[in-house]
Amino acid sequence: MLDVINLTRDLIRCPSVTPVDAGALGILQDALEGMGFVCTRYPFADVDNLYARLGTDAPNFCYAGHVDVVPVGDATQWRHNPFGGEVEDGYIWGRGTADMKGGIAAFVAAVSDLLAGGWTPKGSISFLITGDEEGPALNGTKKVLEAITERGEVIDHCLVGEPTNPNTLGEMIKIGRRGSLNGVIKVIGTQGHVAYPDLAGNPVSSMLKLLTALASKKLDDGNDSFQPSNLEITSIDVGNPAHNVIAETATAKFNIRFNTQHSGDDLLAWINDEIETVRQGFDGKIEADLTVSGHPFLTKPCGFSDKLSAAITDITGRTPALSTSGGTSDARFITHYAPVVEFGLIGKTIHQVNECANVEDIKNLLQIYKAFLVRYFDNL
Numbered sequence: 001m002l003d004v005i006n007l008t009r010d011l012i013r014c015p016s017v018t019p020v021d022a023g024a025l026g027i028l029q030d031a032l033e034g035m036g037f038v039c040t041r042y043p044f045a046d047v048d049n050l051y052a053r054l055g056t057d058a059p060n061f062c063y064a065g066h067v068d069v070v071p072v073g074d075a076t077q078w079r080h081n082p083f084g085g086e087v088e089d090g091y092i093w094g095r096g097t098a099d100m101k102g103g104i105a106a107f108v109a110a111v112s113d114l115l116a117g118g119w120t121p122k123g124s125i126s127f128l129i130t131g132d133e134e135g136p137a138l139n140g141t142k143k144v145l146e147a148i149t150e151r152g153e154v155i156d157h158c159l160v161g162e163p164t165n166p167n168t169l170g171e172m173i174k175i176g177r178r179g180s181l182n183g184v185i186k187v188i189g190t191q192g193h194v195a196y197p198d199l200a201g202n203p204v205s206s207m208l209k210l211l212t213a214l215a216s217k218k219l220d221d222g223n224d225s226f227q228p229s230n231l232e233i234t235s236i237d238v239g240n241p242a243h244n245v246i247a248e249t250a251t252a253k254f255n256i257r258f259n260t261q262h263s264g265d266d267l268l269a270w271i272n273d274e275i276e277t278v279r280q281g282f283d284g285k286i287e288a289d290l291t292v293s294g295h296p297f298l299t300k301p302c303g304f305s306d307k308l309s310a311a312i313t314d315i316t317g318r319t320p321a322l323s324t325s326g327g328t329s330d331a332r333f334i335t336h337y338a339p340v341v342e343f344g345l346i347g348k349t350i351h352q353v354n355e356c357a358n359v360e361d362i363k364n365l366l367q368i369y370k371a372f373l374v375r376y377f378d379n380l
Contacts (some may be wrong), residue, residue, distance in 0.1 A: 001070040001109075001116045002024055002031060002105075002108060002109045002112040002113075004106055004109035004362055004363060004366050005087070005105075005111070005359060005362065005363075006039060007027075007031065007108060007109060008101055008105040008106075008357075008362060009085030009087070009089050009092060009094075010027050010093055011027060011085075011096070011101035011104065011105060011293035012083060012084070012092070012094035012095070012096055012097055012101055012322075013084065013085050013094075014027065014055050014083035015346075016067050016096070016131075016133060017068065017069055017070070017071050017072075018041065018068040018070070018131065018134045018135035019045075019068060019132055019135055019139070020068075020131070021048050021067055021131040022074055023049055023133075024067035025041070025049075025067060025129065025131065026051060028052075028067070028104070028108065028129060029041075029050060029125070031108055031118065032052045032053075032054075032108065032127065034056070035054065035111060035112055036054055037052040037054045038052065038053055038125070039208070040052070042060070042141035042143070042147055042148075043129040044046075044143045045138075046128070047131050047132040047135075047139035047140045048131050049129065049130045049131060049139075049140055049141075049143075049144045050127065050128075050129040051126065051127075051128055051144055051148055052126060052127040052129075053124055053125070053126040053127075054102070054111075054124060054125045055123060055124035057096050057122075057159065058123055058124070058154065058156060059123040059124070059156035060123060060124040060125075060126055060155050060156050061123065061124070061126070061155075061157050061159075061311055061373070061377070062125075062126040062127070062128055062143065062155045062157070062158040062159070062338070063107045063125070063126070063128070063161060064127075064129070064130075064158055064159070064160045064161070064331075064334060064340075065103060065104045065107075065127075065128075065129055065157050065161045065162075066100060066129065066130045066131065066132070066133030066134065066140070066141075066208070066330065067096070067101065067104065067129060067130075067131055067299060067310065068130070068132060068133060068134050068135065069101075069136050070095070070135060070161075072095050072351055072353075073139070074353070075326075077142055077353045078093075078353055078354055079093060079354050080093040080094070081094070081314060082094055082095040082245045083095060083271045083356075084301060085097075085376050089184070089368065090358060091356040091358055091359065092359060092360050092362070093353055093354065093355070093356045094355065094356070096355070097164050097347055097349075097355050097356055097357040098163045098344075098346060098347060098350050098356070098357045099162070099347065099351065099366065100161050100162055100163060100331045100344055102345050102357045102361075102362045102365070103161030103162070103365065104129065104161060104364070105160075106198070106362055106363075106365040106366040106369055107127075107161060107366075108127075109139075110118040110140060110366045110369035110372070110373065111125060113336075113366070113370055114174070114370055115134070120339050121373065121377045122377045128141060128145075128158075128334075129133050130144065130147075130330065133330050135202065137293070137330065137333075139142065141333045141334065142330075142333045143328040145333060145334065145336075146336055149337065149370065149374075151249060154284060154319075154333075155336055155337055155338040156306070156338055157304050157310075157339050157340070158334045158338050158339070158340040159340070159341060159343060159372075160329060160330060160331045160334065160340060160341070160344075161222055161342070162174065162176075162329050162331075162340040162342045162343075162344050163344045163347035163350055164323075164343050164349075165269055165346045165347065166288050166346070166347065167281070167346065167348065168318070168346070169316055169346060169361045169364055169365065169368075170261055170312045170313075170315070170316030170362040170368075171318065171321065171357075172320050172323050172343075173308060173312070173322055173323070173328075173343045174279060174318045174325075174341060174342035174343070175225075175298065175299045175305060175323070175324060175341050175342075176225060176226070176256070176296065176297050176298035176299060176324035177294070177297060177327070177328055177331060177332060178226060178229070178257075178258055178259050178296050178324065178328075178329075179258045179262070179264060179292065179325065179332075180254075180255065180256070180258075180328050181255065181256040181258065181264060181290065181292050182254075182259055182270070182290070182291045182295045183254045183255070183256070183288065183289070183290050183291075183292075184251065184252075184286075184287070184288070184289040184292060185207070185210065185211075185251065185252045185253075185254075185269065185287070185288050186249060186250070186251045186288075187203035187204075187206050187210070187248070187249065187250045187260045187282075187284065187285075187286050188203060188248065188249050188284050188285040188286070189206070189247075189248060189249070189250075189282075189283075189284040190246075190283070191245065191246060191250065192245075193214070193244060193245065194243070194244050194245065194246055195244070198248065200246040201282070202237060202246050202285045203238075203249055203250040203284060204246075204247065204249065204250050206250075206278050206284070206286070206301045207214040207236070207250040207252055208276050209255075210274060210278045211252055211315075212333035212355065213277070213278070214233075214254065214271065214274055216229060217231070219231065219256075219261075219262065220261045220262070222259060223260070223261060225298050225324055226260060226261075226296065226298075226324050227258075227259040227307075228259070229256065229259050229262060230256070230257055230263070231254055231255070231350070232254060232255055232256075233252060233254045234253045234254060235251075235352045236251075236252045237250070237251045238250045238251075242353070258296060259296050259324075259325075260296045260298060262296075264292030264295055265271060268290055268292070270289070272288070272290075279290065281370070288349075293328065294328040294332040295332065297331070297332060297335040298324065299335065299341055300341055302339065304339055304341065305322065307379065308341060308343060308372050309322075310324070310375060311368050311369075311372035311375055312343070312368055314368075314372060315364055315367045315368045316362075316368070320343075323357075326347075329334045329369040343368075345357050345361055345365060346361060
């Protein structure tokens with residue numbers, strides 16, 4: 001049997017800032033192989049990934065997560081060493097504690113506890129652990145799924161251990177996510193003197209027209225499963241320190257989080273139409289780098305999510321909300337292969353200085369995962 005707190009601390013002590021795993025995958029592989037899992041590494045470019053499976057029969061239940069973390073920021077502002085895994089005041093402190101090394105440790109320890117007690121799953125359990133979720137997400141979960149599918153692996157259901165709870169363990173299961181579109185617009189005009197605008201081509205004016213058209217459009221009112229889509233302008237940069245100079249270029253960035261009432265292609269077509277409208281009459285160029293990094297998805301409530309909800313209620317006494325709020329996760333790739341939901345720790349401190357997780361929450365999450373596994377396999 002594994003000690004979930006010690007395993008969490010060991011993982012935190014690996015400074016696995018994307019794309020470096022810094023030994024975290026090795027810790028997990030050693031623990032899983034000790035339980036009888038067959039482990040395979042899947043390196044792609046500078047990212048290493050791990051797929052592990054116990055058993056060969058169907059159904060194959062998969063737990064997915066990531067050991068990579070975001071940078072710590074100013075380390076002097078941390079209460080403890082961000083890669084120290086210190087325990088104080090009932091919390092474990094460190095980068096990745098909640099997002100999501102504590103969740104991974106809880107699931108590994110849950111399987112260890114069950115196997116040590118003589119329980120055997122009526123099927124297979126697998127782990128898909130990546131080192132690229134916090135980064136571009138090009139060489140992680142997406143490519144591993146493609147690779148294991150080519151070799152005949154089938155995942156029947158998947159649970160992603162992201163920190164889904166806003167304030168209290170057991171509050172929320174994520175059954176879907178909105179899509180995400182990133183845009184970078186560059187308007188190129190002609191530099192000149194402000195007193196002679198006829199001799200210049202002001203890119204700022206055209207940029208403002210374009211951004212106003214994009215930001216003023218009401219995309220939708222949301223629906224029964226999703227909150228409204230929203231476009232947020234995140235940066236406008238001209239780089240012009242002078243008052244009497246019309247700059248040559250203006251650059252802006254924006255992001256759209258969109259629900260199932262839109263497709264990425266529809267939004268791309270709309271943005272390009274708006275660009276073309278502004279381009280008319282402008283004696284310059286408008287360049288656009290538009291990327292749909294994730295499409296919206298929804299796993300409709302079913303027996304799978306019901307069993308997870310029941311396990312959460314068993315341990316916490318709470319009935320979790322089924323939500324699609326928040327940002328993107330690797331579930332956006334998994335949904336193309338199997339029904340997927342997300343449930344993990346509390347997300348209040350993720351990506352912040354002094355990220356931490358309550359020790360009792362990690363222990364209770366272990367119990368939730370155990371109760372869920374029993375329900376999943378014993379009630380087929």
